[in-house]
Amino acid sequence: MDLNDTPELAEYRARVRSWLEEHAAQAPVLRGDDAIRDEHEAVAAHREWQRKLAEAGLAAVTWPAEYGGQGLGPLHQVVINQEIGRAGVPGLFDFIGVGMLGPTIIAHGDEEQKQRHLGPMLAADEVWCQLFSEPAAGSDLAGVQTRARRDDGGWLLSGQKVWTTNAQHAAFGLLLARTDADRPKHKGLTMFIVPMDAEGVSVRPLRQISGAAHFNEVFFDDVLLPAGSEIGPVDGGWGVAMTTLMFERVAIGLGGEGFGWRADRFASALVGDEDAIRDAEVRHRFGEIASEFLALRFLGYRTLTTLQQGRVPGPEAALAKVTTIRAAIAAGELICDALGPEALADDRFGELVSDMPGLKSAGGTEEILRSMVGERVLGLPPEPRLDKGVAFSELRARERAEVAS
Amino acid sequence: MNFALSDEQEFLRDAARGALGRVATVEAAREALDGAALPDLWPTAVEAGWPGLLVSEDRGGAGLGAIEAMLVFAELGRVLASVPLLGHLPATLLLDGADTVAALAGGDRRAAFVPARPSDWTTDPREGLRRAPAPVLDSGALTGEVAWVPDAPGADVLVVVCADGRVAVTEEAEVDPVRRYDATRSLGHVRFDGAPATELDGADAAAAWHLAQGLLAAESLGAVEVALEASVAYAKQRFTFGRAIGSYQAVKHELVEILRRLENARSLMFYAGWAAQDRPAELALAAAAFRTVAGGAIDHATRVLISVHGGIGATWEHDAPLYFRRAQLSRRLLGGTTGASAVVADELFREARAA
Numbered sequence: 031m032d033l034n035d036t037p038e039l040a041e042y043r044a045r046v047r048s049w050l051e052e053h054a055a056q057a058p059v060l061r062g063d064d065a066i067r068d069e070h071e072a073v074a075a076h077r078e079w080q081r082k083l084a085e086a087g088l089a090a091v092t093w094p095a096e097y098g099g100q101g102l103g104p105l106h107q108v109v110i111n112q113e114i115g116r117a118g119v120p121g122l123f124d125f126i127g128v129g130m131l132g133p134t135i136i137a138h139g140d141e142e143q144k145q146r147h148l149g150p151m152l153a154a155d156e157v158w159c160q161l162f163s164e165p166a167a168g169s170d171l172a173g174v175q176t177r178a179r180r181d182d183g184g185w186l187l188s189g190q191k192v193w194t195t196n197a198q199h200a201a202f203g204l205l206l207a208r209t210d211a212d213r214p215k216h217k218g219l220t221m222f223i224v225p226m227d228a229e230g231v232s233v234r235p236l237r238q239i240s241g242a243a244h245f246n247e248v249f250f251d252d253v254l255l256p257a258g259s260e261i262g263p264v265d266g267g268w269g270v271a272m273t274t275l276m277f278e279r280v281a282i283g284l285g286g287e288g289f290g291w292r293a294d295r296f297a298s299a300l301v302g303d304e305d306a307i308r309d310a311e312v313r314h315r316f317g318e319i320a321s322e323f324l325a326l327r328f329l330g331y332r333t334l335t336t337l338q339q340g341r342v343p344g345p346e347a348a349l350a351k352v353t354t355i356r357a358a359i360a361a362g363e364l365i366c367d368a369l370g371p372e373a374l375a376d377d378r379f380g381e382l383v384s385d386m387p388g389l390k391s392a393g394g395t396e397e398i399l400r401s402m403v404g405e406r407v408l409g410l411p412p413e414p415r416l417d418k419g420v421a422f423s424e425l426r427a428r429e430r431a432e433v434a435s
Numbered sequence: 436m437n438f439a440l441s442d443e444q445e446f447l448r449d450a451a452r453g454a455l456g457r458v459a460t461v462e463a464a465r466e467a468l469d470g471a472a473l474p475d476l477w478p479t480a481v482e483a484g485w486p487g488l489l490v491s492e493d494r495g496g497a498g499l500g501a502i503e504a505m506l507v508f509a510e511l512g513r514v515l516a517s518v519p520l521l522g523h524l525p526a527t528l529l530l531d532g533a534d535t536v537a538a539l540a541g542g543d544r545r546a547a548f549v550p551a552r553p554s555d556w557t558t559d560p561r562e563g564l565r566r567a568p569a570p571v572l573d574s575g576a577l578t579g580e581v582a583w584v585p586d587a588p589g590a591d592v593l594v595v596v597c598a599d600g601r602v603a604v605t606e607e608a609e610v611d612p613v614r615r616y617d618a619t620r621s622l623g624h625v626r627f628d629g630a631p632a633t634e635l636d637g638a639d640a641a642a643a644w645h646l647a648q649g650l651l652a653a654e655s656l657g658a659v660e661v662a663l664e665a666s667v668a669y670a671k672q673r674f675t676f677g678r679a680i681g682s683y684q685a686v687k688h689e690l691v692e693i694l695r696r697l698e699n700a701r702s703l704m705f706y707a708g709w710a711a712q713d714r715p716a717e718l719a720l721a722a723a724a725f726r727t728v729a730g731g732a733i734d735h736a737t738r739v740l741i742s743v744h745g746g747i748g749a750t751w752e753h754d755a756p757l758y759f760r761r762a763q764l765s766r767r768l769l770g771g772t773t774g775a776s777a778v779v780a781d782e783l784f785r786e787a788r789a790a
Binding site: 031032033034035036039105293294296297298300301307310312313314315316317318320321322324325326327328329331332334335338346349352353397400401403404405407408409410411412413414 | 436437438439502663667670671678679681682683684687688690691692694695698699700702703705706708709712713720721723724725727728731773775776777778779780781783784786787788790
C-alpha cells in the first residue's frame with residue numbers, strides 16, 4: 031500500500047503545480063459570489079483558459095504527441111486533475127471532446143479527419159458535443175432511430191438527440207445514426223461528424239429540476255452531410271461507440287469522488303450548526319454516508335492502480351457511479367433535514383438536491399449498470415432478450431403492434 | 436502509487452485459506468449451536484504464526500502490520516473459524532515492548548484485550564444503552580467490570596484499558612464466560628476486585644481499539660465474500676418459470692448490491708491498513724469507516740443469502756443462519772457499528788472545524 035508518487039511523477043506534479051500557481055490568477059471564476067454572471071462571457075473565458083492549459087501541455091496528456099498530446103499515461107492525467115482541484119481553478123471547458131470524442135477520432139478516424147479536427151478541439155477553438163442518446167434510446171443505445179440515408183454521394187440526416195451537453199456552444203458533434211434498418215440493431219449503425227451550423231440542425235435547451243439548463247435537445251431536419259463524414263466503417267458504428275464509452279469509463283475512473291462531494295466538504299456543510307453535529311441521528315446518518323464517500327476515494331486509488339498496471343478498469347467501476355449517486359442523494363437529504371427548507375434553495379446545496387434524481391440515469395441508469403455488473407462480473411445469466419438477430423425495422427414494427435393491441 | 440495487495444500479502448492470505456480449509460469449521464459452528472465443543476484451532480494459528488503476527492521480529496514475532504492481520508481475519512470470517520485472536524492481537528500490539536511478549540508471540544500463552552472506547556474510555560454496557568465506566572487502576576490494584584470482552588475466557592493475561600486511558604496488565608480476574616447467539620464467538624464478562632496489575636507505560640490504548648475495529652470489520656468482510664459466492668452459485672442453478680433466478684433483475688440487483696458493499700468495504704480495509712502504516716492520525720477515521728461499511732455489508736449480505744435461497748435459507752439445514760448469527764452479534768460488539776458511524780462523524784466534524 032503506497033500512495034506516494036514515483037520520483038518521476040513527483041517531479042511532474044511539481045511542474046504542474048508551479049505552472050498552475052503562476053497562472054491561477056488568469057483562470058476564470060465560475061463558482062461562488064465572484065463568479066462571472068454573463069453566460070457567454072463565462073464560456074468565452076473558460077474556453078480561453080482551456081487554450082492556455084493546452085498550450086502548457088496540460089490538456090490531453092494521454093493523446094499521442096503527433097496530435098497535440100503529450101503521449102503520457104493515465105496517472106499523469108490524474109496528477110493534473112488533482113492539481114487543478116487543489117489550485118481551485120476550472121479544468122477543461124470541452125472535457126467531453128478532449129476526454130472522449132477526440133480519443134475516439136484518434137482510434138477510428140482517418141488521417142485527414144484527425145488533422146482537421148483534433149487541434150481546434152484541443153485549443154477549444156471548436157467545441158464538440160456527443161450525439162448518442164435519444165428520447166427512446168439511452169440504456170439501449172443500439173436502438174437509436176436517427177436515420178442517415180445515402181443522398182447524392184453524401185448523407186441525409188433526420189431525427190432527434192437529447193441530453194446533449196454543450197450543444198449550444200458546439201461547432202461539431204459526433205453522432206450515431208442508423209444507416210441500415212433491415213439489419214439487426216447493432217449492425218446497421220454508423221458514426222458521423224456533424225457540423226452543428228449545418229442547415230436543418232436546431233438546438234433547444236432542456237431545463238432541469240434546479241432551473242438550470244445543462245443539457246439540450248438537438249433536432250436534425252434533412253441535414254445534408256458530405257461524403258467522408260463517417261468515422262470508422264459504414265454500418266460499423268457500434269464498435270466506434272463502444273470506444274467512446276470505454277473512454278467515458280476511464281474518464282469517470284480518473285475523476286474525483288462523488289461529483290466533488292467529498293466527505294470533508296460534506297462535513298463543512300453541517301459543521302456550522304452546533305446542534306446538528308451533536309444530534310445522535312445526524313451523526314449516525316452522516317457517519318454512514320461519509321463512510322461511503324471515503325470508500326469511493328480509496329476505491330478510486332484501486333482503479334488507478336489498475337490503470338497504472340496498463341489495464342482498463344472493468345465494468346465493476348460502474349459501481350463507483352452507483353455509490354456516488356446514492357451517497358450524494360443521501361447527503362443532500364441529510365443537509366436539508368438538518369438545516370431546514372432554506373437549504374433547498376441554497377446555491378451550495380440546491381444542485382446536490384435537484385440534480386441527483388436526473389444524474390441517477392446519466393451515463394447508464396442505476397438499473398442497467400447493476401444488470402451489466404451482475405452479468406459481466408458475477409457471471410449471472412442475462413435477461414432473456416427479444417431483439418437478438420431481429421432486423422431493426424421488424425423490431426420497431428413489433429413494438430408498434432404491441433402498443434396498439 | 437500502488438494501492439493493491441503485494442505478492443507477499445496475497446501469499447499470506449492464500450496460506451491462511453489453505454490452513455483453515457483443513458478443518459470443517461462451518462459444520463463445527465452448526466454443531467456448537469447444539470452444545471458440541473468447537474475444534475481447537477489454536478495449534479493451527481500457532482503453526483501459521485498468527486499469534487505473533489504483530490509482534491516485532493526481535494521479540495519472536497513476524498513484525499507484520501494491521502493489513503496482514505486484517506487479511507487473516509477475513510479468512511477466519513469466511514469459514515466462521517473460532518480462534519481467539521480478536522482478544523489476542525490488540526493485546527500483543529500493546530505488549531510489544533514487554534519481555535513477556537515472546538511467550539504470547541509463540542502462542543505458549545494467550546492474551547486478551549479488555550477494551551474501552553477512546554473518546555471517553557467507557558465500555559459496552561451489559562445491557563441497555565448507558566455505557567459503563569472502564570476499570571480504575573489505583574496503587575497497582577485494578578477494580579471494575581467490563582462486559583462482552585472478546586476471548587477473555589481462557590486468557591492467561593488481560594491487557595486492560597482503564598478509565599483514565601492508561602493500560603494495565605493483570606493475570607487475576609474473574610471471567611464469566613458467555614456465548615450468546617453465535618456459538619463460535621467466545622466472550623466474557625470480566626471482573627477485577629483489587630486485582631494486582633502493572634501499568635504499561637506509554638501504551639497507546641486508542642491504537643489497540645482501532646485495530647480491534649479493523650479486525651472485526653475484516654472478519655465481516657470475509658463472511659460477505661462467502662455470502663456472495665454462495666448466493667451467486669445458487670442463483671445460477673435454481674430455476675423458476677423456466678429461467679435461472681439469477682437472470683431476474685430483482686435477484687441480480689440485490690447480488691450486485693452485495694458486491695458494491697463488499698468492494699467499498701475492501702477499499703476501506705486498504706485505507707485502514709495504509710493509515711495504520713503511513714498515516715496514524717487517520718487510523719481512527721479509517722477503522723471506524725471500515726467498521727461502518729463492513730457492518731452494513733454483512734447485515735445486508737446475510738439477509739440476501741437467506742432470501743435468495745428461499746425458505747431453506749432460514750433453516751439449520753443451510754449455512755445461512757450461521758452467518759446471519761455471526762452478523763448480528765458482530766455488529767453489536769466493541770461499541771457497535773452505530774458507535775463506529777458516530778466516530779466517523781466526530782472525526783470529520785473535528786477536522787472541518789479546524790479547517
